[in-house]
Amino acid sequence: MSDKAMSETSAGVRPRRWTIWLPLGVFAAFVALVLIGLLRPADHTVRSALVGKPMPTFDLPPALPGRDGLASAVLTNGKPHLVNIFASWCIPCRVEAPQLAELAKAGVPIEGISVRDSKDNLLAFLQENGDPYQRIGADDDGQVQLALGSSGVPETYIVDGKGVIRYQHVGEIRADQLAMILQKLDEAGR
C-alpha cells in the first residue's frame, strides 16, 4: 500500500472507497457459507420416503448356484436384518467389504442384493473381498433396486423384525460408521 494512495484518499478523491471492498466482502461471505457446508459432518441419512414403510415384496432367484436367493418374506422373522445392495463392478463396494465382514463377525445377519452382475464376476468379487452374506438374490434387471428407491450402489437398509425399513444408508459404510450402524440395528431390534 503506497503512501500516494493514502494521501489521495484522505484528500477525498474517492469518497466512496468502501465500495471497493464490496467484492471482497461478498466473496468472504461465499467462502464462509461454503465452509459451513463442507465442515458439517457429511449427512448420509437420506430422508427417504421408504423409512418407516414395509419392505417392498420381492422374491429374487439365487445369484450363485448352491446358495439361497432372497425373498422379502425372510425379513419378517422377528430379527433385524441388514440388506446390502452391491455389485462386483462397484468400487465403493470393495471399500465397504471389510466393514461388512466385521458386522457379519459380530453376528449381524446380512442379506445381499446383487445388481446386474454375472456369476463369474460375482464369484471373483466374493473370493477377493470376502463373503459376509447369508443369502444373495440376483436383481438382474434392477427392478428391486428401483422399488427400493435406491439410485446407486452400494446402499444398505436396516430392516426390523417385522420387515419395516428403519434406516437407509447411501454409499459405502465406512469404518467410523460401524458403531452408528450397530446402534441403529440395536434400535431396530427393540
Next chain:
Amino acid sequence: MIAELGLAALWLAAALAGLQLLGGALAQTERGAALGGVVRPVAVVQGLLALFAFFCLIYVFAVTDLSVKLVALNSHAMKPLVFKIAGAWGNHEGSMLLWVTVMGLGGAFVALIERRLPERTMLATLAGQAFVSLGFYAFLLLSSNPFERLSPVPAEGQGLNPLLQDLGLAFHPPTLYLGYVGLSIAFSFAIGALVTREVGPAFARAMRPWVLGAWIFLTVGITAGSYWAYYELGWGGWWFWDPVENASLMPWLAATALLHSVGVLASRDALRTWTVMLGVVAFSMSMVGTFLVRSGILTSVHAFAVDPERGSFILALLAINIGGALTLFALRAGTVSEGTRFAPVSREGALVINNVLLCAILGIVLFGTLYPLLAEALGAQVSVGPPYFNPMSALFAVPMLLVLAVGPLLRWRRDTFARVGKGLVIPAMLVVAMGIALVAFAKVPLLPFLGLVLGVGLAWASVLPLRGRNLRRLPLAVWGMVLAHFGIAVALIGMSSESAFSSEKLVAVHVGEITQVGPWGVKLDRIEPIAGPNWTALQARLLVRYGGDGKVVRLAPQSRTFWAPPQNTAESALLTRWNGQLYAVLGGEAEGGRWQLRLWWKPFVPLIWIGGLLIALGGLLALMGRVTTDLRRSVISDRIADRRDDEQRLREERA
C-alpha cells in the same frame, strides 16, 4: 510407462510454474530484474509440458490401459474410440488436467506474442498466471492424480455414463474450458496491471482479444450445452437453471460485461477501476462455478461422490486466488486514477447501465444457485427453480434490452435522446403492433409476451447502427456488434415462442393408432429392437404429417439400454421445419400392449440456438476485426521504429 511419463511431465510443469512465479515476482524489484529474462521461455515450456501430460492421458484412455485407476473407473474396452478419448476429460481428474493444460498453453501464447505492454507489467501478468496455475497443479498432483495406478488390474472398466456418450458432449467441456481459461488470461492481465498500476488503453487492448475469444467459446459452449440437454435428456426443456448450467452462465454474464467495459477503456480511457474489477470477477466466476460443480456441494445426490477433502482443497485454492486478487484490487484500485469523464447520456453511459444490469443478473443467478446451501445452513432443504430465476432475471433483462436498442446509436462522451429518437420510431411501432397482435389473437403469459414484443423491436433496432454508414468500409468489429445484438433478439424470440406456443402430449397408444399434437398427426407404425456397439434399444417407428395434407415423414425415437454401466436413456427424435420442431420420446410399455409416447410441437424453438450461434459469430467477427487492426498497428509502429533507427544511424554517420 506412459502414465508415469505424464505424471513426471506434470511435476516438471508445476516446478516450472513455480519458477515462472518467482521470476516474475522478483523481476518487480530492482535487484531481481535480471531474473525477468527466464519468465517468458519458462512459460512456454510449462505450457508444452502440460500439453504432453494431457496427450499421455489421452493415450492411456485410447488403448484402455486398465492399470490406470482413472481409466478403469471411467472407460470400457467395448466403447467406440472417440468416446474412449472423450472419456479422458469426461471425469474429474481428466477435466482438471485439461484445465491446467489450457491455462498453460494460454500463458505460453501470451508469453510468445504479447509485446505491447511494458515488460514489467507483462512479467507480473505471467507471474499471476503461474500463481493460479500452481494452485491447480497442486490440486491435481496432491489430491486428484489422473495417472494413479490400480492394483490388482481389473479385467474390465466401469464405462462412461451413457448420457455422456454423445458426440456433442465430447466436445462440450473442452469448449467451455477454453472459455473459462481464456478468462484466466484476462484475470492475470488485471493482476499485472494492478501490481504495476498500468491500467489504461494499452492494457485494455492487450486484454481485449482474450476476453473476446473466451466469450466466444463460452457462448458456443452454453449454446451447445443447452441443445444437448434439450435433445439428450428427453425432457423437452432447453434450460433448467441447474447449478451446472448456472456455473457456465455466470462467467458468461461477467465476461459479457467485461467485454463491453474493456471496449470503453480501450477507446475512451474511461471505466478503469470497473474494468479491472470485472477482469478479476469474470475468472473468479469460472472458478466458483467449477468449484460448485466439482465439489458436489450443491448436487450431493450421492454422498460418496462427494469428497470433502477435495472440496476443501478447491475452496482453499479459491480463497487464495480470488481473495488475494480482490484484496489486491481493493488496495490498489484507489491509486488507479479515474480516467476520462463522460455525460450520463452517451455511449459510455449506456455501456455502464448495461454493465450494472448484467452484474445484477449475475448476482441473482449466484444468489439463486447458492440459496439451497444457505437454507441448508439454516436447517431447511429447498431447491430453487424457474419460478425464482425467470421473473427475477427478467426484471433486469427487460431494461437491459431497452438500453441495448438505444446504446449503440449514441455518440461517445455526450449525446441527446432527441438525436437518436427518430431512428427508433419504426422499432417502437413494431413493438406496439406485435403487442396488439398478441393480445388480439393469442393468450400469452407476461414474460413470453414481453420477450416477443421486445425481441421483434430489438431485431430491427439492432441493425440501425448500419444506417447511413458505408457498408464496405465499416470495421469488422461494428459488423460483429450488430450481428451479436441481432442474435440476442433472435434467441429471445425463440425462447419466448417456445414458452408461449408449445403444445405437449403424453399418450399411450397401440401400434397403428394415430394421435394429434399441435398441427401434427402422429401414427405409431411399429416397435422394433435395435442393437448398437454398447447398447440395445427399442425403437418406435413413427409416421408423422404436418397439417392435413403434408408429406409423411418417418421419425424414430429410441429407448436405449446401455450395459456398461447399466443405464437407460431416452433418445429423442427431432423433426425440424422452418417454423419449429416436433420432438418425440418413447417411454416404456404400458398395459394392454400400448406404448407411451411423449410428443411436443415447439414453434420456432431452433431460433434459440441459431441466435446463440449468431451471437458467437458476431464475437468472432469482432475478434477478427480487432486482431487485424492490432496487427496493422504493430506493423506500422515497427516501421516507424525502423525509420527512426535509420535516421539515427544516418545522423551518426554524418557526425
